Amino acid sequence: MLSVEEARMRILSTVEPLASERVSLKRAVGRVLAEHVLADSDLPAFDNSSVDGFAVRAEQIAAATSQHPIEMPVSSDIPAGTELAGTLQAGTAARIMTGAPLPGGADSVVMLEDTDFDPRKPGSPSPARVAVFHAAVASENVRSRGADVHAGETVLSPGRRLRAADIGLLAALGRSMIDVHRRPRLAIFSTGDELLRVGAPAERGKIWESNSFSLAALAQEAGAEVLRLGIARDRPAEVEELLGQAVQQRADLILSSAGVSVGAFDFVREVIASRGSLDFWRINMRPGKPLAYGAFDNIPFFGLPGNPVSAFICFLIFVSPVVARLSGAAETPRRLVRARLVEPVHSDGRETYLRAIVDASEDGPVARLTGHQGSADLFALSRANALLIIPSGVKSVPPGEEVTAWLL
Ligand code: AMP
Ligand code: MG
Numbered sequence: 463m464l465s466v467e468e469a470r471m472r473i474l475s476t477v478e479p480l481a482s483e484r485v486s487l488k489r490a491v492g493r494v495l496a497e498h499v500l501a502d503s504d505l506p507a508f509d510n511s512s513v514d515g516f517a518v519r520a521e522q523i524a525a526a527t528s529q530h531p532i533e534m535p536v537s538s539d540i541p542a543g544t545e546l547a548g549t550l551q552a553g554t555a556a557r558i559m560t561g562a563p564l565p566g567g568a569d570s571v572v573m574l575e576d577t578d579f580d581p582r583k584p585g586s587p588s589p590a591r592v593a594v595f596h597a598a599v600a601s602e603n604v605r606s607r608g609a610d611v612h613a614g615e616t617v618l619s620p621g622r623r624l625r626a627a628d629i630g631l632l633a634a635l636g637r638s639m640i641d642v643h644r645r646p647r648l649a650i651f652s653t654g655d656e657l658l659r660v661g662a663p664a665e666r667g668k669i670w671e672s673n674s675f676s677l678a679a680l681a682q683e684a685g686a687e688v689l690r691l692g693i694a695r696d697r698p699a700e701v702e703e704l705l706g707q708a709v710q711q712r713a714d715l716i717l718s719s720a721g722v723s724v725g726a727f728d729f730v731r732e733v734i735a736s737r738g739s740l741d742f743w744r745i746n747m748r749p750g751k752p753l754a755y756g757a758f759d760n761i762p763f764f765g766l767p768g769n770p771v772s773a774f775i776c777f778l779i780f781v782s783p784v785v786a787r788l789s790g791a792a793e794t795p796r797r798l799v800r801a802r803l804v805e806p807v808h809s810d811g812r813e814t815y816l817r818a819i820v821d822a823s824e825d826g827p828v829a830r831l832t833g834h835q836g837s838a839d840l841f842a843l844s845r846a847n848a849l850l851i852i853p854s855g856v857k858s859v860p861p862g863e864e865v866t867a868w869l870l
Contacts, residue, residue, distance in 0.1 A: 463746040465854065466779060466813050473755055474783055477762055479790035480644040480714060487632055490624050492685055493642035494790040499618040501635055504608035509564040513603045516555040516577060516592055517568035520600045531578065531593035539588040540565060557588040564604055571603035572596065611635070621792040623685070643790030646715055648681045649708035650674050651691035653701060653721045653730065654768065659693065672840065673719040673773050677766070680777045681717075684785040684794075689713055696721065698729040705733060709759045714788055716761055717781065720768025730765065734758050740765070746854055748812045749775060749837040769837040775815050775849065778870075797869040801829035801850070803861050813854040817846035820867045829867055846870065 464472075482496035511517065517540065526532040537554035540546050542561040549567035550556050556565055557579075564571070574580060578593040611617060617635070618628055624642070632640060657671040658664070671693055678688045689711050694700035701718075708716045721730050731754075734740045740756035740763070749772040754765030764781055766773040786794050801820045817832045829850055832842040848867040852859065859865055 463744045466747050469745050477787050482641045484639050490640050495622045496643050497641040501611045501615050504613050505611035506605050509607050511558045511571045512605050513573040515571045515573040517558045517571050518555045520570045520598045523594045524597050526594045526597050528595045531595050533593040569600045570598040646686045646788040647713050648686040649689040649713035649716045651704045653694045655696045657693050684782050686785050702733045716763045719766040719773045746812050748814045770840050771843050772837045799827050800864045801827035801867040804830045808858045809852045814852040816850040818848050818850045820848040
């Protein structure tokens with residue numbers, strides 16, 4: 463039997479990041495960067511005021527107090543987006559707005575609230591003179607050029623999944639287009655004569671097909687584009703038809719669910735093997751049936767278990783890292799915490815993934831199971847916010863002990 467980790471490594475060694483494409487920054491959130499982003503300019507690009515106030519030379523107001531304000535003429539006005547031509551006249555102040563360049567000759571800004579000038583009305587003209595109530599130190603209320611980013615500095619590296627703050631940073635640096643990896647196209651279909659399409663009327667002995675929905679949702683969360691191919695009856699021709707559609711629609715990865723049990727799946731094995739290869743691995747994990755992994759027409763293929771919880775957990779463990787690798791992402795790290803059990807847990811010694819609820823407590827995270835751990839129990843999965851990972855070789859863990867919880 464393969465360990466979970468060995469299986470993951472074998473699978474990952476078969477895929478490479480997809481090529482890059484240039485996209486507008488507006489469409490780049492969640493995409494994975496395929497370039498080194500070097501700052502072309504400093505940020506801030508120039509010394510500027512962080513408040514609305516008066517630009518001065520700090521030494522001129524060193525003695526200012528509320529009892530003995532220092533008064534000086536206001537020689538100019540610097541709205542944001544403009545620049546003072548020349549330097550600040552010695553002994554004077556310039557009215558300045560937030561974000562406006564600090565004029566040469568000034569080294570600090572006194573905020574409006576520390577002066578006798580207080581009209582908040584938009585459009586108020588600059589006063590002829592201003593009295594300052596507080597001393598300032600040099601650089602007070604000044605955002606210095608390059609304080610955040612130095613020109614030439616690498617700010618973002620390949621493999622980075624772009625987050626909202628990254629998008630803002632790229633815009634602030636003037637980048638409107640960016641190289642990212644192409645998003646993987648993931649084809650998904652279900653197999654089984656008992657499956658009804660959601661929306662069809664209920665029928666005795668049949669069930670509404672749910673795997674393609676949970677798997678598509680997981681795929682979207684992982685950043686893939688989903689091609690939904692529907693349901694194949696338990697007949698080779700139907701499976702072949704859907705595999706053909708996946709090829710035609712240029713899928714980067716194909717997922718099917720169900721039929722992995724011995725016997726029933728034989729024909730799918732044949733269909734896949736006719737244009738590729740398929741391995742069945744017995745993996746030392748629970749829940750788990752053999753995992754089928756191979757390629758069809760050179761497209762990586764997963765045959766996931768039919769049971770909804772098993773399919774879901776297999777996706778998280780084996781498919782998510784493949785989607786991440788295809789996307790060019792450094793593997794998305796799992797969010798793991800140690801949590802104290804409030805009840806005993808048992809396993810058969812295989813690496814076991816248990817549905818659980820992890821809550822904060824005064825003594826740190828605590829974990830309880832969501833109840834019956836059946837591999838078809840979607841409600842118990844839906845209530846879970848974590849999977850507890852019980853390592854192989856461990857058959858039980860008593861209450862009070864800590865286990866690793868993978869936060870979902
Ligand atoms: P199988 O792998 O075909 O033996 O299926 C195992 C179990 O998973 C059976 O109870 C199936 O009815 C169920 N199952 C298979 N495919 C789906 C699906 N797409 N949605 C929900 N349940 C499924
Ligand atoms: Mg079946």
